[in-house]
Amino acid sequence: MSEARIPPSPTPDPSTLAFWEGAWNGQLLIGRNTKTGRVHYPPRPVCPFDDEGAVELVPASGRATLYTFSITRAKTPYVVAYAELEEGPRVLTNIVDCDFAALRIGQTLRLTFIETEGGQPLPVFTPA
Amino acid sequence: MSLRGVACIAGAYEHPTREAEDKSTAQLHAEVAIGALRDAGLTRADVDGYFCAGDAPGMGPLSMADYLGLNRLRHLDSTDIGGSSYLLHVAHAAEAIALGRCNIALITLAGRPRSEGVATGTTPRAGSPAQPDVQFEYPYGITVANLYALCARRHMHEFGTTSEQLAWIKVAASHHAQHNEHAMLRKVVTVEEVVNSPLVADPLHRLDCCVISDGGGALVVTRPEIARSLNRPVVTLRGAGEAVKHQMGGQLDLTYTGARFSGPRAFEEAGVTPADIGYASIYDSFTITVLLQLEDLGFCEKGQGGRFVADGNLISGVGKLPFNTDGGGLCNNHPANRGGMTKVIEAVRQLRGEAHPAVQVPNLALALAHGTGGTIGTRHGSATLILERE
Numbered sequence: 001m002s003e004a005r006i007p008p009s010p011t012p013d014p015s016t017l018a019f020w021e022g023a024w025n026g027q028l029l030i031g032r033n034t035k036t037g038r039v040h041y042p043p044r045p046v047c048p049f050d051d052e053g054a055v056e057l058v059p060a061s062g063r064a065t066l067y068t069f070s071i072t073r074a075k076t077p078y079v080v081a082y083a084e085l086e087e088g089p090r091v092l093t094n095i096v097d098c099d100f101a102a103l104r105i106g107q108t109l110r111l112t113f114i115e116t117e118g119g120q121p122l123p124v125f126t127p128a
Numbered sequence: 129m130s131l132r133g134v135a136c137i138a139g140a141y142e143h144p145t146r147e148a149e150d151k152s153t154a155q156l157h158a159e160v161a162i163g164a165l166r167d168a169g170l171t172r173a174d175v176d177g178y179f180c181a182g183d184a185p186g187m188g189p190l191s192m193a194d195y196l197g198l199n200r201l202r203h204l205d206s207t208d209i210g211g212s213s214y215l216l217h218v219a220h221a222a223e224a225i226a227l228g229r230c231n232i233a234l235i236t237l238a239g240r241p242r243s244e245g246v247a248t249g250t251t252p253r254a255g256s257p258a259q260p261d262v263q264f265e266y267p268y269g270i271t272v273a274n275l276y277a278l279c280a281r282r283h284m285h286e287f288g289t290t291s292e293q294l295a296w297i298k299v300a301a302s303h304h305a306q307h308n309e310h311a312m313l314r315k316v317v318t319v320e321e322v323v324n325s326p327l328v329a330d331p332l333h334r335l336d337c338c339v340i341s342d343g344g345g346a347l348v349v350t351r352p353e354i355a356r357s358l359n360r361p362v363v364t365l366r367g368a369g370e371a372v373k374h375q376m377g378g379q380l381d382l383t384y385t386g387a388r389f390s391g392p393r394a395f396e397e398a399g400v401t402p403a404d405i406g407y408a409s410i411y412d413s414f415t416i417t418v419l420l421q422l423e424d425l426g427f428c429e430k431g432q433g434g435r436f437v438a439d440g441n442l443i444s445g446v447g448k449l450p451f452n453t454d455g456g457g458l459c460n461n462h463p464a465n466r467g468g469m470t471k472v473i474e475a476v477r478q479l480r481g482e483a484h485p486a487v488q489v490p491n492l493a494l495a496l497a498h499g500t501g502g503t504i505g506t507r508h509g510s511a512t513l514i515l516e517r518e
Contacts, residue, residue, distance in 0.1 A: 007267040010438035030378075040377030042264040048377035066283070070277035070329045070380060072269060074250075080274045081330075082382070089378025092506070094268050103286045122267050 004079040009118035015045050016056055020120060028111050029057040035118065041089035045104050051107040061086045062111030064125055077126060083109050083125045094124040103127075130397055136355035137363045137515065139168025139348030140476040142454075143148035144310050144468075146461055149517030150344040153464075154185050154195050155343045161196055164346035169358045170232060176200045177230030177349075179217040182208030182315040183239060183464060203230035209372070209509025210501025211411065211466035213237075214347070216511040218472060219368035221349040231351055238344030239464020248340050248465050249273040250328060261375075265506065270415070273337060274329035275505025279382045280416040281331055284432045285384055286431065291331055293434030294415040295322035296457050298335050300442035301412065307454025307484040312339045322415075336415040338456075343463035345473050352518075360516035361480040366494070367398025374507035374509065383431075385417075385511030387424035387502055393511035395426070400494060402426040405514070406480045407489045408449055409471035409497040412456040418442075421498055422449075425512065444487040453478065453487035468499035472513065479517040493517055 012020045019042075022029040031043030035053025046053050067090050069081035078093040095103060098112055108128040113121040141163030148156060157180070161384045165171055178201050190207035190400060203224045214237055221233035227376040241248055249272040255262040283289045294324050299319055305311035317335060325335040355362045371389035374380075402425060410425075419433035427449060428436040441447030454460045454474040457467040477483045484505055495515050502508030 005269065007269065008252075008254070010263040010267050012263060013257065013260075016263060042261065042378075044260065056222045060248070067220070068278045068282040070331070071327075072250075072271065072274045072282060072329045073327050074269075078269050080268055080270055080278065082278060082380070085378075090375075090380050091378060092265055092268055118266055123269075 004114070005076045007114065007116045007122055009120050011121065013069040019043055019099060022057065022059065023121040023123055026113065027059040028062060030060050030085070030087060031055045032058045037092050039087050039089060041091050060111070064109040066095070066103065066105050066107050066109055068105060069095060069103055079103065081125070095126065097126045129226065130223045131219060131226065131368050131399055132157070132366055133352065133364055134226040135349050135365050136187045136352050137172065137347055138350045138355045138358055138360060139164040139471070140473045142345045142473045143343040143463065145343050146310065146312050146341045147242050148240055149273045153238050153240055156191065156198055156231040157184065157192055157236045159232055160344045160346035161236050164348050165234065170348060171293070173200065174232045175234045175424070177203035177221060177224055177233035179221060179233060179235040181204045181213035181237065183466070184236070185269055188510065202234070202382050207431070209511065211413070212468045212499030212501035212509050212511040213466070214468040214497040215472060215497055216370050216509070216514050218347065218365065218512065218513055219370065220351055222365050222368065224351065225351050231354060233349040235347040235349065236344065237346070237464055237466055237469040239466065240342040241465050242340050246340070249337055261506065266485040269328065270505055273332060276414045277329035277332045278505045279286050279420065282382045283416065283420070287434065289419070289434035291323045292319050293438050294320040294336060294419060296437045296439065297412070297415040297442065298322045299316060300440060301452055301456045301458040303443045305459030306485040308455045308460055311455040311460040312341055332414060332416065337466065338413050338458050338462045340465070341461040343461050345463065345469035345470060353386065358468070360476050363476050363479045364516050366516045367394040367396070367514040369393025369397070369512045371510045372507070373510065385420045385424050385504050386508060387418060387421045387498060387500070387512065390510040390512040391425040391498070394514050398514040400495060400514065404494050405496045406492045407453070407475065407495040408451045409475045410451050410511060411467055411471060411498060411500045412452055412458045413467060413500070417504065418502055420504065421500065425496070425498060431466055442464045442487060450489050451460065453483050459477050466503065468511070471499055472483060473498045475515055479515055
């Protein structure tokens with residue numbers, strides 16, 4: 001366990017207010033095309049895959065596996081990673097609350113949240 | 129229409145400074161512009177096309193055109209794909225020349241991150257909130273180094289690549305840099321020294337990273353009949369390719385770069401294969417950058433990059449593919465945090481036979497220069513050039 005890094009707050013825009021509101025409610029929201037069902041991340045109002053269909057925000061299950069990671073050797077070390085969601089997308093994130101040296105690609109993760117400087121919860125992952 | 133043979137690089141100049149505390153960035157642009165034009169035997173009065181990237185001071189190319197006193201411009205391009213912009217500019221200059229939009233194109237790069245104390249690779253830097261990815265990335269503490277480290281870790285996992293293999297890339301660069309009087313790191317290093325240097329963002333060590341330097345460079349691109357009229361060896365563009373690779377809505381795969389797309393486009397246009405290339409300038413922000421691009425450009429199979437670079441295979445006079453014989457970004461310089469310009473310049477030196485004698489590839493006919501701008505861990509632009517000695 002390491003001392004925790006406090007992340008800077010994200011800067012929501014009008015198209016992402018619902019995503020960050022979801023984080024207050026303990027949800028990681030991903031974009032889903034209402035016509036094709038394909039999901040994407042980060043969510044955006046226009047589907048990156050298909051011209052047809054609207055985008056709705058749906059909560060991810062929070063179950064994921066570790067795709068890759070790196071321990072940044074800052075004064076307070078922290079782990080930047082891509083987590084592969086059960087739904088498919090690989091999301092840029094942090095891995096927190098664990099022994100960094102024991103992390104292994106492919107291990108299972110679960111969603112959690114940490115508080116940023118301004119209070120906004122930030123979705124991150126920790127070993128399941 | 130093909131770009132094969134439509135344009136030549138007639139002038140190339142690398143600024144000798146590595147720390148320019150007493151100069152402005154605009155001044156450096158002007159000094160490299162004069163240097164490249166003088167190298168070609170031309171003057172600013174000859175320039176009718178101007179190219180710079182988005183980091184040049186001012187709005188696009190406007191302030192630089194004014195400051196440089198370029199009064200005959202009829203073609204402008206400030207496309208910015210980070211450090212690879214300048215390779216793309218060569219190709220775009222060739223397009224403009226082929227269409228008759230300009231005859232003499234000047235491309236400049238300059239910057240002072242060293243004097244300005246920018247912790248380029250290891251400090252999170254906030255982008256504009258309007259950049260849609262910033263809010264999903266900046267809070268997580270992304271840095272240039274840790275984003276490249278993510279790719280290195282995944283490559284190690286999938287293909288068994290080792291830190292020692294990556295270290296060979298730095299070792300090869302250092303063997304070349306010892307002959308470059310301007311290089312920042314001229315000491316020849318060993319694999320052990322690289323892997324025993326401090327971890328920055330594991331698995332990348334301090335010596336897996338490029339240097340941070342001030343400086344710049346410039347190129348002059350012109351039509352073949354003009355190039356042949358100048359008193360310099362003629363270096364002709366034979367093929368070019370460009371591509372963007374990004375996160376693809378979450379379907380990203382960090383084991384390859386945009387070189388997978390820009391490389392084959394350039395080779396197809398040139399009508400040659402990787403086996404025909406005698407010298408390669410390969411973007412080297414980090415050792416892993418080189419390894420991924422070598423695979424993606426087809427110099428070896430995907431996953432075999434570690435074996436390919438080991439045992440000095442990239443050292444001129446020793447291995448099969450001499451690379452970055454000026455010492456590259458890993459040892460020589462990385463002006464403005466953008467290494468694409470110097471990649472083209474060293475390829476031109478090699479094709480002219482003007483590289484340092486200790487690293488010059490004998491009878492070189494074909495060279496490749498390739499750049500990656502942005503970060504391979506998120507999104508980047510790739511640009512490939514294949515150049516030949518006439």
